[in-house]
Amino acid sequence: MSWPHYLQQHQPRFIQQLMDFLRIPSVSAEPALLPEVWRCAQWLQQRLVDAGLESVEILPAGEYPLVYAEWLHAEEGAPTILIYGHFDVQPAGDEALWIHPPFEPWIADGRLYGRGATDDKGNMLVPVLTIEALLRTQGRLPVNVKLLFEGQEEILSPDLPGFICQHKARLNCDLAVSADGWQWSESEADLRTGLRGLCALEIEVNGPRQELHSGSYGGALANPIHALASLIAGLHDENGQVAVPGFYQQVQAVNSAERQALAAIPFSESTFLARSGAPALSGESGYSTLERIGLRPTLEVNGITGGYDGPGVKTIIPARASAKITCRLVPNQQPEQIAHCVAEALRQRAPAGITLAVTVLPNAAHPYRMPLEHPGNQSASRVLRRLYGREPYYTKSGGSIAVLSLIEQELGVGTVVFGFGLPDEQFHSPNEFFRLEQFARGQMAWGQLLEELALTKWA
Known part of the structure; x- marks a missing residue:
């Protein structure tokens, strides 16, 4: 039996296994669910053993688990490929917005729904299934593989730098391939050649020692929510630029080649807007939507707390208010430096009558770029052309994957972003899903990629 036929024959079993995987609420951001992250690692460990991989073990990074496996018996001279993915997931959010409970997966119209279905449990399971098919039908792989799956990506992998540094020799490879990725559409391929970095901060504004009656104290004391609102409003100017001294100091101007590459992508702003549900586009003046997402840095307020938000009215001066901020970064911007600039700008603008605390959070990622000419990207491009019957679009993502720059810095290799x-x-978001057609297509793609990489000239 050929490995493609094996994959086709076993799709029902693979889908059921993915549903079992999705039932585990491995939310890394919620401390109470940390045992579930570990339970998910144990499920994955057994699945890797069942696939025929070796040296499978759970390794701790801080409080969180990683799962490692390998198969290193390819022909002499074959490259070693490090396959990356993550099994932690985002919080479900308001479960009332889900059609079914987020950790009770269901299938409708060729789509498998559930938290983590596409990001990243479905995508990271794909290469495991392909490896099983190759080993069961051919008894070997065309390349050596090492697999590293983490349980803290959704909180930006704060313990991963130390882990990778500690395990450099074990993780040594010729190329990394990330299963945490995307394609452009069901009929159009996408090869990501860059992702933005990220830094994160938390602001806390404190006023009176406790909540106070707004009739007795209003107008005589500073209101922490007013102060916070003023601070946040001052972080952007009227043109949508970030109004923080030093924020753009290392940012290079968008050049004509970058603009032409993005302009060649058939991007519909109306479709993008409709998908978002927002009433209008907004952002930095002078740039297209794709340029704002892929080539320009941003500062976003992710959440605000403070005061009374229950039913009716509670006439108080609140004691405190807080906000969480993240910045998406482009090449040459350093997360630590940008976080310091934002923190200092906030401190300089803090109004009288309150105390301000700004905490730089450990969640950070450096911007990542991998040249299209890299042999790994060229191999992936050939596979995508065969699968989709057309040239992939070469794009830069607005998102961040912290491990990519870590792999480059510590292991000295690039990473192909190869998800489906x-x-x-x-x-x-609520009602996350993964198309079952893409789930199967990804398995075929990974098999072809491993075969292609075995033929790639690395010199």
Whole structure:
């Protein structure tokens, strides 16, 4: 039996296994669910053993688990490929917005729904299934493989730098391939050649020692929510630029080649807007939507807390208010430096009558770029052309994957982004799903990629 036929024959079993995987609420952001992250690692460990991989073990990174496996018996001279993915997932959010409970997966219209379906459990399971098919039908793989799956990507992998540094020799490879990725559409391939970096901060504004009656104290004391609102409003100017001194100091101007490459992509702003559900586009003046997402840095307020938000009215001066901020970064911007600039700008603008605390969070990622000419990208491009019957689009992602720059810095190799989710699959949102057609297509793609990489000239 050929490995493609094996994959086709076993799709029902693979789908059921993915549903079992999705039932585990491995939310890394919620401390109470940390045992579930570990339970998910144990499920994955057994699945890797069942696939025929060796040296399978769970390794700790801080409080969180990683799962490692390998198969290193390819022909002499074959490259070693490090396959990366993550099994932690985003919080479900308001479960009332889900058609079914987020950790009770269901299938409808060729789509498998559930938190983590596309980001990243479905995508990261794909290469495991392909490896099983190759080993069961051919008894070997065309390349050596090492697999590293983590349980803290959704909180930006704060413990991963130390882990990779500690395990450099074990993770040594010729190329990394990330299963955490996307394609452009069901009929159009996408090869990501860059992702933005990220830094994160938390602001806390404190006023009176406790909540106070707004009739007795209003107008005589600073209101922490007013102060926070003023601070946040001052972080952007009227043109949508970030109004933080030093924020753009290392940012290179968008050049004509970058603009032409993005302009060649058939991007519909109306479709993008309709998918978002927002009433209008917004952002930095002078740039297209794709340029704002892929080539320009941003600062976003992700959440605000403070005061009374229950039913009716509670006439108070709140004691505190807080906000969480993240910045998406482009090449040459350093997360630590940008976080410091934002923190200092906030401190300089803090109004009288409150105390301000700004905490730089450990969640950070450096911007990542991998040249299209890299042999790994060229191999992936050939596979995608065969699968889709057309040239892939070469894009830069607005998102961040912290491990990519870590792999480059510590292991000295680039990473091909090779996932098969689609942009409308509602990752990080209610009713996340993965198309079963893409689930199967990804398995075929990974098999072809491993075969292609065995033929690639690395010199």
